[in-house]
Amino acid sequence: MSNPNNVSLNISHDLEFIDGHALNIPTLSILNEDGDIHHGATAPDIDESTALRLYETMRFIRALDERMQAAQRQGRVSFYMQCLGEEAAVTASAAALDQDDMIMAQYREQAALHYRGFTLDQFMNQMFSNERDLGKGRQMPIHYGSAALNYMTISSPLGTQIPQATGYAYGQKIKHIDPQTGELNSAIDNITICYFGEGAASEGDFHAGLNMAAVHKSPVIFFARNNGYAISTPADEQFKGDGIASRGVGYGIKTIRVDGADALAVYAATKKARDIATTTGEPVLIESIAYRLGAHSTSDDPSGYRSKDEEANYQACPIERFRKWLVKQNWLNEEEDVKAKETIREDILAALKRAEVIAKPPLEELVSDVYDTPIPSLQRQYEQLKNHIKQHPDAYPVTAGRIK
Amino acid sequence: MSNPNNVSLNISHDLEFIDGHALNIPTLSILNEDGDIHHGATAPDIDESTALRLYETMRFIRALDERMQAAQRQGRVSFYMQCLGEEAAVTASAAALDQDDMIMAQYREQAALHYRGFTLDQFMNQMFSNERDLGKGRQMPIHYGSAALNYMTISSPLGTQIPQATGYAYGQKIKHIDPQTGELNSAIDNITICYFGEGAASEGDFHAGLNMAAVHKSPVIFFARNNGYAISTPADEQFKGDGIASRGVGYGIKTIRVDGADALAVYAATKKARDIATTTGEPVLIESIAYRLGAHSTSDDPSGYRSKDEEANYQACPIERFRKWLVKQNWLNEEEDVKAKETIREDILAALKRAEVIAKPPLEELVSDVYDTPIPSLQRQYEQLKNHIKQHPDAYPVTAGRIK
């Protein structure tokens, strides 16, 4: 493409339009429903401990999701979002990364965070917005984040993390660039993965983020979770192209579509994507195909917009599929697995009970972190508020007792 | 794609990434540099009068551009933008439309407007922001617009017209839809063409506009003018995909790339695009490849960012190429053509002299059209301003004499 317009110029004299679906997109599939490797497929190079950690993470998140969904029904937390059906997509991709790679997620990726080591108590403290929440009780449940674990705090506005991932990864790359040539002088040690839904991919920020990543060569793995729905909006009212993968070629980004319920396919694709990103600095796009088995969130009831038939059709469980493979590998003791499941449930309930009685953050956390240090006007507002609360302690029971 | 994820599912067991340039994009070319039809190409069905109108428009715009560029140098207008090198792309596409189709342009498409019948005086009145300007002297030179000619007033913020075109065209389609089936019950009589540069195509609004057009089936012809530059930014710092055409498949939109200096190729492609849009309601994407022969605008000096060599390389003139074909068709009398060019130059200079002495809009046009009728606070501000000007008539010579 050595012309100013930066295009291929293949002269043609036929008045033919390129079809809107001209691209042929395969879907990588390695593990079948029975937990066997497909004929012709190659299992990725994954060791036993990684595989088990991956499995345990999925199993844990499934249990957490079930418990917290119920807790919301009981009125104990205000809101929750499950990952049902997408556990393999999220966990296996996280497992293919380095612990120091940055994760910039949308909100349904709690499995990636747990894989990194976020503890049960940390999950609970966030959901109960108590004073031990790393986020200081400021965001709705499931808006986790941890600097120590390189997991960027979730932000509700959709798509905003996409160009941010491009910028973050650019920072990760800079020190590997030769100042003279502008080329990489070593492999990049850490990169960024950016998760988003097929709905969020309609935002302008998606376009900006992918195009800039291609142009500036930012080592980002863009991981599109196509789960068929954005709240009530089905994917066929979201786009007419062939999924999100068909967009890669528009940005000049290497792309792959994977079966998102197939942990091995996701793991293999992400590992290879990471190789590409670290050695070339270039972004990669992965589209994972799974089905959002549950409701969008606890505020949602899918029976209002999709059929029981359809739901039944896509019930296949990614965790079960991977479990069968582990068993066949002789890496999983089924009895212990059943017991572990029980223990996890108990642990979760105990943690929930611990977290819900921990105090809410003190009043000063209302005004801290707006700036690095409070500006004078906010300081004045805070003093005024303190005085007000002192005069009406009964009206503000959560904070009144602890005001200095 | 009858799955909830709205994707093709072609199972594969190979861990292969789709290349960022996997799509093969031909470039339609019909007329060669000598004004002959390429071997194997078919000239579109264009009649003599249309062809001549097309040619005369290009010739007129070239003369206008030259004259106004000079007028800006002389300090007579504050700003100007030439269409140099892109006359065929703009004019031939406009010629392929119906007079009642809506044109939503970026700013460099004065040729389309002139093709529709915008008069020389109308051009001048806008550029001199005098009281006869349809836009009432409010926008910088070249921000033309005319409801009578179905040419939406130019807006400086880039890309904003793209989703607007989708919405406008949706309106044009509604009456042709069967309320029961949601299908078209007749061909659509009028559609919208939306012009934009390859730079503007990086905006989020581009993504939103094209995706929504595909999903909602809005009959828009998206006409991307890839002229190699966005001010100083070359196309290879703008995107890494194969031009703008490579994005069509990401939206499921039929797409074609044309040689933008070839009036017949542009005409043929746009005519066929219009057929598709009117009969299916669906959008079409055309990428036209030409070279911005001139500076970005009179505020710009390209010698700061591109080489004389490169400029020399792309000097080919689209008007000349078409002229040669017309001559070979025996449709153009060369002697008259030369004379006409002289007359046009004289007409333009005379119109310029007329327009520059016409009064500026009166003071009431400062506050009209903010709302359909002025709101009370603005009315008060206006009264106050009138009094102020009456007290200091010398300081506001443009309006003071005419205040009632």
Added chain:
Amino acid sequence: MAKMNMLHAINSALDITMAEHPQACIFGEDVGYFGGVFRATSGLQEKYGQHRVFNTPLTEQGIMGFANGLAAFGAPALAEIQFADYIFPAFDQIVNESAKFRYRSGNEFNVGNLTIRTPYGGGIAGGLYHSQSPEAYFAHTPGLKIVVPRNPYQAKGLLRAAIKDDNPVIFFEPKRLYRASTGEVPEEDYSIELGKAEVVTEGTDVTLLAWGAQMEIIEDAAKRASEQGISCEVIDLRSILPWDMETIAKSVTKTGRLIVSHEAPITNGFGAEIVATIQQECFLHLESPILRVCGLDTPYPLALEKEYVPDALKVLAAIKQSVEF
């Protein structure tokens, strides 16, 4: 008359509009088959078909760009932004495009047919991104109209007026009141004039001014104040742009005192404009400084929402401060 909650009232206004104009379209995220995440458009797709009531892809800038185009074509464009917190990706399309469409074209084109509906405000444990009250961001933009209803009756009448008004209007719906606020609402069509405040309760000592969900709070404060012998004049501004300076100035001329209350952060909130204008209009009548009781200058919090919001107690404190000045 029928008893309706605010969602029903809004739905009714939309229904009347759809029946009235064959090209009117309702669109936004999840507004189609599902009827919107708050169900404000419930049943309308069934009634008017998929091509007039439809889900859009998830792109606010696209929704507003599309809406501008459709309105410019001449069809009533009824766009929904799912939460006011998510209106910002559409800021350019609203502030640079909708607001300036008529002016920049010399009235060759306009988007007077545009109405943007969006739920705003706190009180639902929504934290930073499901609680914002962004009216002031738009109030600095000539060319827009901005309306906020306080109850179902107002919602239907003001929404119909907003739709019929030949200018782009942003209609902020107090989501906390969607189901909580009910009342008698005519089933037939009616409109409430834009740009007019309403004196809800007459009083003599101090004027209280708010809009939307905050009306409930200042009415509560007024009641508490009256128990302490202070007579409050309570006014619902209803329209933020244009706003009814005359009614407010008249009231303040009478009472000599003014308190403005809104949920949004205090700095440069719309309260600032009201204070700035009224201190000039009523300078010689003011017996104490005009006070603002507003959100703090922080993002909207979650755990400490109760502490953050301008509640009746805080308004009451301001009333006393004003009266005792």
Added chain:
Amino acid sequence: MAKMNMLHAINSALDITMAEHPQACIFGEDVGYFGGVFRATSGLQEKYGQHRVFNTPLTEQGIMGFANGLAAFGAPALAEIQFADYIFPAFDQIVNESAKFRYRSGNEFNVGNLTIRTPYGGGIAGGLYHSQSPEAYFAHTPGLKIVVPRNPYQAKGLLRAAIKDDNPVIFFEPKRLYRASTGEVPEEDYSIELGKAEVVTEGTDVTLLAWGAQMEIIEDAAKRASEQGISCEVIDLRSILPWDMETIAKSVTKTGRLIVSHEAPITNGFGAEIVATIQQECFLHLESPILRVCGLDTPYPLALEKEYVPDALKVLAAIKQSVEF
């Protein structure tokens, strides 16, 4: 010291920053090889390489998204928006993201390393879309800082302070003064503290307050007033957020009168906030209503720009109105 115009002063501040921090990046439309459409980044790509000074694709939301990410990583992110009129596509990234990054994460992450530079204001025959002064749109957003310099010396010192400040800062550059304003500027590094107004001229009868390019106008008006025996105290606010209430209140306590002037439309401009706060702080000292001399509530015009802008004559008229009240 050297004689510099404002563009040189800005270029010098950027140059020092790039030399200081090996990961600092400058990016935006046309800022690379070309050095920006106003040439503020001239020569910097040559000096620091294409990977640290680069053109971005044409997408303001992308520029700001990228900038947020890069700043969160920890690199000084120096983003340019080509014209302030084109900052709105980035509004969501700035208002919902940059401003709330630290708060929402409980300080796990922050974008304190972010600085946004953008030319603003009228006076260049730019019409609707090359003339806007959008500072007030951002002033309603806790978490942001906003700075506007009035001359080259201020520009360099304030820009360096903005860059070193550990919060996201929007730095509005008065483009009308880019070449028109020149003065002595140290070649070496220095900073001017953010959040502090400066009393430019002391006076006794009335306080005049403005920022950026508007300073020239109120200084002119003050001169004309002094010829008529009126002594004006002239103050440059310099920081819009946080703003220096103390300095203004002290001045108004002395003079008893205040006039605020800005180019942006009057309604809900930042003048409103200043008036609202000062009428409360200085209630008993005010001898006349606080006045605002601002742009009209219309989009920015072209042919009638002279009539539209708050010029020295209009400020002078307000001074007399204030003094004669």
